Amino acid sequence: xxxxxxxxxxxxxxxxxxxxxxxxxxxxxxxxxxxxxxxxxxxxxxxxxxxxxxxxxxxxxxxxxxxxxxxxxxxxxxxxxxxxxxxxxxxxxxxxxxxxxxxxxxxxxxxxxxxxxxxxxxxxxxxxxxxxxxxxxxxxxxxxxxxxxxxxxxxxxxxxxxxxxxxxxxxxxxxxxxxxxxxxxxxxxxxxxxxxxxxxxxxxxxxxxxxxxxxxxxxxxxxxxxxxxxxxxxxxxxxxxxxxxxxxxxxxxxxxxxxxxxxxxxxxxxxxxxxxxxxxxxxxxxxxxxxxxxxxxxxxxxxxxxxxxxxxxxxxxxxxxxxxxxxxx
Amino acid sequence: xxxxxxxxxxxxxxxxxxxxxxxxxxxxxxxxxxxxxxxxxxxxxxxxxxxxxxxxxxxxxxxxxxxxxxxxxxxxxxxxxxxxxxxxxxxxxxxxxxxxxxxxxxxxxxxxxxxxxxxxxxxxxxxxxxxxxxxxxxxxxxxxxxxxxxxxxxxxxxxxxxxxxxxxxxxxxxxxxxxxxxxxxxxxxxxxxxxxxxxxxxxxxxxxxxxxxxxxxxxxxxxxxxxxxxxxxxxxxxxxxxxxxxxxxxxxxxxxxxxxxxxxxxxxxxxxxxxxxxxxxxxxxxxxxxxxxxxxxxxxxxxxxxxxxxxxxxxxxxxxxxxxxxxxxxxxxxxxxxxxxxxxxxxxx
Numbered sequence: 001x002x003x004x005x006x007x008x009x010x011x012x013x014x015x016x017x018x019x020x021x022x023x024x025x026x027x028x029x030x031x032x033x034x035x036x037x038x039x040x041x042x043x044x045x046x047x048x049x050x051x052x053x054x055x056x057x058x059x060x061x062x063x064x065x066x067x068x069x070x071x072x073x074x075x076x077x078x079x080x081x082x083x084x085x086x087x088x089x090x091x092x093x094x095x096x097x098x099x100x101x102x103x104x105x106x107x108x109x110x111x112x113x114x115x116x117x118x119x120x121x122x123x124x125x126x127x128x129x130x131x132x133x134x135x136x137x138x139x140x141x142x143x144x145x146x147x148x149x150x151x152x153x154x155x156x157x158x159x160x161x162x163x164x165x166x167x168x169x170x171x172x173x174x175x176x177x178x179x180x181x182x183x184x185x186x187x188x189x190x191x192x193x194x195x196x197x198x199x200x201x202x203x204x205x206x207x208x209x210x211x212x213x214x215x216x217x218x219x220x221x222x223x224x225x226x227x228x229x230x231x232x233x234x235x236x237x238x239x240x241x242x243x244x245x246x247x248x249x250x251x252x253x254x255x256x257x258x259x260x261x262x263x264x265x266x267x268x269x270x271x272x273x274x275x276x277x278x279x280x281x282x283x284x285x286x287x288x289x290x291x292x293x294x295x296x297x298x299x300x301x302x303x304x305x306x307x308x309x310x311x312x313x314x315x316x317x318x319x320x321x322x323x324x325x326x327x328x329x
Numbered sequence: 330x331x332x333x334x335x336x337x338x339x340x341x342x343x344x345x346x347x348x349x350x351x352x353x354x355x356x357x358x359x360x361x362x363x364x365x366x367x368x369x370x371x372x373x374x375x376x377x378x379x380x381x382x383x384x385x386x387x388x389x390x391x392x393x394x395x396x397x398x399x400x401x402x403x404x405x406x407x408x409x410x411x412x413x414x415x416x417x418x419x420x421x422x423x424x425x426x427x428x429x430x431x432x433x434x435x436x437x438x439x440x441x442x443x444x445x446x447x448x449x450x451x452x453x454x455x456x457x458x459x460x461x462x463x464x465x466x467x468x469x470x471x472x473x474x475x476x477x478x479x480x481x482x483x484x485x486x487x488x489x490x491x492x493x494x495x496x497x498x499x500x501x502x503x504x505x506x507x508x509x510x511x512x513x514x515x516x517x518x519x520x521x522x523x524x525x526x527x528x529x530x531x532x533x534x535x536x537x538x539x540x541x542x543x544x545x546x547x548x549x550x551x552x553x554x555x556x557x558x559x560x561x562x563x564x565x566x567x568x569x570x571x572x573x574x575x576x577x578x579x580x581x582x583x584x585x586x587x588x589x590x591x592x593x594x595x596x597x598x599x600x601x602x603x604x605x606x607x608x609x610x611x612x613x614x615x616x617x618x619x620x621x622x623x624x625x626x627x628x629x630x631x632x633x634x635x636x637x638x639x640x641x642x643x644x645x646x647x648x649x650x651x652x653x654x655x656x657x658x659x660x661x662x663x664x665x666x667x668x669x670x671x672x673x674x675x676x677x678x
Contacts, residue, residue, distance in 0.1 A: 046537040185609050189623035190623040190624075211539075218621060268542045
């Protein structure tokens with residue numbers, strides 16, 4: 001197998017307590033995964049699962065406490081700031097809220113020209129203008145949008161500009177952090193379709209971060225599920241959706257709103273407390289919410305074991321019943 | 330109009346009735362219009378809700394769904410001119426027009442008989458007051474029960490909405506709770522006085538899908554046990570299928586399709602409803618995702634609404650010379666359903 005584009009190895013990030021005497025927040029604990037050339041990896045979990053922290057570590061918005069982020073064999077995690085700046089265009093981010101990601105005093109054209117020039121500092125004006133027009137058409141806008149300012153655009157149009165800015169520098173990989181979560185479903189569908197088209201035509205490699213498996217299903221080739229900063233399952237999207245191995249993945253799937261399917265009461269995690277990093281103790285972090293919890297789960301931290309080809313899951317149930325691989329628990 | 334009356338007689342919570350229905354709904358909104366100066370943001374809106382039923386109002390941002398709920402709640406400022414009627418049947422049987430109430434009577438009704446839950450609980454809760462004090466305040470604004478009784482009721486409501494360890498949560502500040510927990514507190518606060526009608530405006534939009542499912546389940550359970558009517562405002566048809574009995578689809582300030590939720594979702598008549606369904610992530614029986622079919626474009630500005638049918642610039646079924654000239658009206662299509670489309674019959678066949 002060829003070397004993955006991006007290798008994340010035992011990534012760790014702990015935030016200092018907000019208050020004196022508080023306990024530090026372990027946002028990401030020993031997370032490892034690969035991002036392969038040309039694939040879309042869905043990174044899924046609830047608020048507090050550490051998914052955004054991972055994305056932010058990848059673009060140096062946070063400095064990880066441990067672990068490696070290897071891009072072409074170079075460790076971005078330990079790269080000094082200056083050296084990272086020169087590599088910055090390699091990894092680009094699309095943010096959740098396009099309104100706050102765009103400079104309100106910069107026209108769409110200027111925002112994109114800036115990115116285009118960053119990519120080709122020696123290109124002439126004509127070349128930049130030509131690329132700008134091509135870029136706008138690529139994301140489904142018209143050349144006249146170049147003179148608009150962010151406040152003159154709808155939420156969906158602003159997100160298109162956010163995407164255009166990210167791809168303008170021809171990055172090696174894109175990180176989309178809840179890129180469609182703040183949008184109406186109708187606009188969400190437009191942006192998902194756009195990302196799919198761009199991925200096809202440009203062969204983009206993308207880490208797609210979202211709390212909604214219903215959306216991830218449309219874009220991801222593989223899916224990684226995080227729970228309280230740990231990876232609990234990773235595998236091909238088809239397997240994850242057809243036969244989710246981890247009880248948490250099963251709960252996430254059951255929560256997807258579907259117009260044709262009534263709310264499945266039995267499958268909902270009906271625990272108002274939600275994820276609690278302190279409740280777990282030394283055992284599986286999901287144990288306090290897990291419908292299949294056993295004594296064992298509260299003692300030992302489960303580790304990722306293979307349940308099918310290219311598909312691993314961190315759950316004691318998976319270790320005990322190797323013969324039940326691929327089945328739904 | 331006779332056929333509309335006939336439709337209303339099957340005694341369902343038909344959002345499409347003409348005049349006060351025979352069964353007298355809990356809330357009957359008739360010909361509601363909302364304008365800011367010359368800009369009409371809602372026009373000719375009509376829906377009704379029966380006790381114990383859930384009506385979902387669906388539409389994109391800018392369709393007028395939230396402003397409609399604010400008008401019904403009497404929460405629109407004086408810059409808005411509101412016309413039409415919103416007849417509400419009070420506990421004592423008296424029918425009042427919510428749009429014509431004095432500010433004092435409106436305030437007395439709010440929280441007591443009609444309550445509202447908003448999208449973002451962090452901005453709806455007072456950040457510097459403890460949860461318990463905010464809950465007790467609701468009771469003390471309506472009648473003056475003793476401190477002890479009010480506190481006991483607050484505790485009971487926190488327990489009802491499934492907040493773990495409610496005694497200690499009474500002393501918590503909003504920022505100490507998670508988003509899902511805050512929304513539960515909002516629901517507890519809204520239900521303190523057991524209102525007959527709860528209006529929930531996108532109450533789960535800011536939440537994770539897992540928490541969203543919990544809140545939907547909670548609302549459904551509470552609605553059954555309290556027998557209250559629920560108006561649920563959302564942009565997500567996926568949620569409509571999970572919570573609503575009836576649905577009214579809004580576009581650019583009007584209802585474009587209405588009827589029993591299951592029927593509308595199964596066989597939508599309006600191209601916009603179809604577009605919303607095509608935009609919602611769905612899977613077939615084998616679990617394969619159905620391809621997304623997004624609606625092109627965006628909701629038109631109410632300042633410059635398109636002529637004819639307001640949806641025609643985005644509609645794949647629009648016919649030149651017809652849809653861009655004639656404005657459709659909501660017409661009954663049978664089985665307690667209605668649609669506002671000039672071509673719905675042709676499209677259906």
